[in-house]
Amino acid sequence: MQSEIMFAGFGGQGILLIGKVLAHAAMEEGYEVAWVPSYGPEMRGGTAYCTVVISDRPIGSPIIKNPLHLVAMNGPSLQKFAPTVKKGGIIFINSSLIAFGSNRDDVDELQVPVVDIAKDLGSVKAANIVALSAFVSRSGIVPMETLKTCIKEEFSKKPKLIPLNMAAVAAGEKAARK
Amino acid sequence: MAKVLMKGNEAIGEAAIRAGCLNYFAYPITPQSEVAEYLVRRMPEVGGVFLQGESEVAVGYMIFGAAGAGERVFTTSSSPGISLMSEAISYIAAAQCPAVFVNIMRGGPGLGGILPSQADYLQATKGIGHGDCRLLVMAPASVQEAVEMVMKAFPLAEKYRNPVMILGDGLIGQMMEPVEFPDDLKTEPTNKDAWATNGMDHRKGITRNLVKSLFLDPVQLNDNNLALKAKYDRMRAEEVMSESYHIDCDYQGLIVSYGTMSRVCRTAIDMLAAEGIDVGMVRPQTVFPFPEKAVAEAAMKPSCTHVLSIEMSMGQMIEDVERSVKGRVPVSWYGKCGGDIPTPEEVIDVVKQRIA
Amino acid sequence: MGKTFKKPESLSDTHTHYCPGCTHGVIHRLVAETIDELGIRGRTVGIAPVGCAVLAYNYFNFDFQEAAHGRAPAMATGIKRVRPDLMVFTYQGDGDLASIGMGEIIHAANRGEKFTTIFVNNAIYGMTGGQMAPTTMPNQRTSTSPFGRKVDEVGMPIKMAELLAALQTPAYISRQTVIKPKYINKAKKAIKQAFTYQLENKCFSLVEVVSTCPTNWGMTPVQAVEWTEKTLLTYYQPGDYKVPA
Numbered sequence: 001m002q003s004e005i006m007f008a009g010f011g012g013q014g015i016l017l018i019g020k021v022l023a024h025a026a027m028e029e030g031y032e033v034a035w036v037p038s039y040g041p042e043m044r045g046g047t048a049y050c051t052v053v054i055s056d057r058p059i060g061s062p063i064i065k066n067p068l069h070l071v072a073m074n075g076p077s078l079q080k081f082a083p084t085v086k087k088g089g090i091i092f093i094n095s096s097l098i099a100f101g102s103n104r105d106d107v108d109e110l111q112v113p114v115v116d117i118a119k120d121l122g123s124v125k126a127a128n129i130v131a132l133s134a135f136v137s138r139s140g141i142v143p144m145e146t147l148k149t150c151i152k153e154e155f156s157k158k159p160k161l162i163p164l165n166m167a168a169v170a171a172g173e174k175a176a177r178k
Numbered sequence: 179m180a181k182v183l184m185k186g187n188e189a190i191g192e193a194a195i196r197a198g199c200l201n202y203f204a205y206p207i208t209p210q211s212e213v214a215e216y217l218v219r220r221m222p223e224v225g226g227v228f229l230q231g232e233s234e235v236a237v238g239y240m241i242f243g244a245a246g247a248g249e250r251v252f253t254t255s256s257s258p259g260i261s262l263m264s265e266a267i268s269y270i271a272a273a274q275c276p277a278v279f280v281n282i283m284r285g286g287p288g289l290g291g292i293l294p295s296q297a298d299y300l301q302a303t304k305g306i307g308h309g310d311c312r313l314l315v316m317a318p319a320s321v322q323e324a325v326e327m328v329m330k331a332f333p334l335a336e337k338y339r340n341p342v343m344i345l346g347d348g349l350i351g352q353m354m355e356p357v358e359f360p361d362d363l364k365t366e367p368t369n370k371d372a373w374a375t376n377g378m379d380h381r382k383g384i385t386r387n388l389v390k391s392l393f394l395d396p397v398q399l400n401d402n403n404l405a406l407k408a409k410y411d412r413m414r415a416e417e418v419m420s421e422s423y424h425i426d427c428d429y430q431g432l433i434v435s436y437g438t439m440s441r442v443c444r445t446a447i448d449m450l451a452a453e454g455i456d457v458g459m460v461r462p463q464t465v466f467p468f469p470e471k472a473v474a475e476a477a478m479k480p481s482c483t484h485v486l487s488i489e490m491s492m493g494q495m496i497e498d499v500e501r502s503v504k505g506r507v508p509v510s511w512y513g514k515c516g517g518d519i520p521t522p523e524e525v526i527d528v529v530k531q532r533i534a
Numbered sequence: 535m536g537k538t539f540k541k542p543e544s545l546s547d548t549h550t551h552y553c554p555g556c557t558h559g560v561i562h563r564l565v566a567e568t569i570d571e572l573g574i575r576g577r578t579v580g581i582a583p584v585g586c587a588v589l590a591y592n593y594f595n596f597d598f599q600e601a602a603h604g605r606a607p608a609m610a611t612g613i614k615r616v617r618p619d620l621m622v623f624t625y626q627g628d629g630d631l632a633s634i635g636m637g638e639i640i641h642a643a644n645r646g647e648k649f650t651t652i653f654v655n656n657a658i659y660g661m662t663g664g665q666m667a668p669t670t671m672p673n674q675r676t677s678t679s680p681f682g683r684k685v686d687e688v689g690m691p692i693k694m695a696e697l698l699a700a701l702q703t704p705a706y707i708s709r710q711t712v713i714k715p716k717y718i719n720k721a722k723k724a725i726k727q728a729f730t731y732q733l734e735n736k737c738f739s740l741v742e743v744v745s746t747c748p749t750n751w752g753m754t755p756v757q758a759v760e761w762t763e764k765t766l767l768t769y770y771q772p773g774d775y776k777v778p779a
Contacts, residue, residue, distance in 0.1 A: 020183065020354060023183055023354060024183045027181060027183055027356045032356075033183070033355065033356060034353055034354070034355050035183070035353065035354035035355070036349065036352070036353050036354075037352055037353075059441070060441045060442065060444040060445030060448065060522070061441050061442040061444070061445040061446075061521070061522050062349065062353060062438070062441060063349075063438075063442060063519045063521065065521050065523075201615070201616045203612065203615075227615050227616055229611070229615055231608065231611075231641075232637060232638070232641035233637060235605070235608075235637075235638075236605070236608040236611075236637065236638050236641065237608075238605075238608075239601065239602065239605040239608035239609045239612065239638075240608050240609070240611050240612035240615070241612060242599075242601075242605075242608075242609055242612065243581075243599065243608065243609030243610060243611065243612025243613040244612035244613060244615065244616040244617075245612075246599045246609070246612075246613070247579065247599075247612070247613045247616060247617050247620065249616040249617065251612070251616065265602060266602065266605070269602050273599075273600075375579045375597035375598065375599050375613070376597070376617065376620075377576060377577040377578070377579065377597060377617070377619075377620050378575070378576040378577070378596060378597060379576030379577050380576075380577065386595060386596050386597050386598065387597050387598075388591055388597070388598050388599075388600070389598070389599040389600065390582075390591065390598075390599070390600035391600060392588060392589075392600055
């Protein structure tokens, strides 16, 4: 069994980081993982995306043209990548910044206004963690407890940020349940 | 030791330290600058040396100087940077000094592009510098394998007193995968008193050592190059590494592929097998020496009607595949470069056209 | 009765291949005497250039590496960084240092690498047979400037000591010559000073030694000395150009 998750958005939205946290959590759960960034001209200021591959056997091609899931943090990435998502996958939409849907009826579409939620929590910077939490909660791809542990580890050098990000996890989980 | 999630470039830097190499000189170039960015913080923690040189040309000779003085030393670069270092690599091979070069390949020729490519195959395996010199070249297909190859590279460089290269495509450097650093791959540097310019007092010797590559006497130069050739022949006998996949069946065709490309092929082979089409694969782990025997044996299986060299380059490795197969089975090339890595589906299409 | 004059231990017994009237032999001796006097032979590594001094390692008697053309400062950097306890010097000509190796010498000096450079400037390429160098004088005839160096086409000769002294990093930069006994003592003093700064781990040090090349200049050794004194030394003036604080 293999899952591929594409995280996409603007540079600066913390896209690569939430991909890394998910890969880390899946590794802790004993899966094979690969985190593949886009790099090059597009990483300078424009869109940023990365793909996380999670598998119960050694990962072959780490280059994924059709991911199982998509976490879209801005409009251009939803437009670009929504058509590539496999049937039956999850398309997560940051509805604070995206005013339209995926236009797919064969996927599980999840719209969460993560920027607004993060603002309410005290910092828009936590929007990426709200999104990650909502996606993980909906997909069940890794246990929430493992996710929390890995987020804490990610912020271990900035412990002041941990309470905010734990609140973001809780808010994301709640939003996904609705 | 527990696995850690690391980017290939950072893991390569850490692997060198774990292997016992505490000297690093480099010049920034995408897609491998993370090695320097990692080691500039890490080297001081372990009492090591980090220096950003003024050019790849200079870095090549910083490596030569340090290696000649008998210390473990390495650098990392990418295609155009390796071209600039190739002069030094030739001198280092001629002077018989051990050193490790990592090439995280980008697309070429010229400035090319910065996305993953395997376009430096011929340069690394056959034409790294002027004169009769060769490198031992290992090509990893995962971050873990990159770590292990880097760790093995130092003792191999010392065994042969010759530069060793790790030839990885850009994805190997940019990707994050779980890695561990095997303790048993940590090695002690060999004693270099017999030849290194480490100071006469240091080795308590009364004769001085010379590190040089000039042999004006034709007989001496010929003798030196025969000694080099003997080392390269020994590499061919002792250091070949390859891995086979899906060959315990009557496969109709054989793929030869390395690095990231071989992983795409592995996925394609699995998908083809599900359709009832069997294709085997030989993945060279050393590209010099090339696994000629493994490729030839796999190609000669009676059921095998075609051999495909699949590369992220425009038909470079195929020269070694053809040399191995020796015309006994048809060989053809498929590949792309520039960073648009072929998908498993594209590989499957090619296999179906040419083999099935 | 003891010997009052003997060959330094840092020199070998090999006869040099240098031409009659060439000053390399004198400069080799000054370097060798310095190394003997400082008692550092057992931890010295010399770096030979590409040029007439490519075989310098045959005449010195301690560890030596041979560089590619112009790259000696990079090799010295590599050695000195990984083995700061070694005493490292490069021995380079003007084609090697001021032309193909300009980048390496500037950056090594600017980083303040703690090695010593002996820069032998005779205003011409010697080993390859007398071609024009970056230090060739205006109107000087060479095999690639047969009608004389035309400064409107190739610029003025480069004054390396002044150029390196302009860097902001502390260094010892001196220009000397060895064409007559009266200059040799000063040159020896400068070379010893340069090695001493290295021994003290103080700074980069370079001594430019204005030298002769009677063979490629097409002069007798005596004419060469006269031309050096009259022409080269007025343009390449001896003296200390930079001294560390």
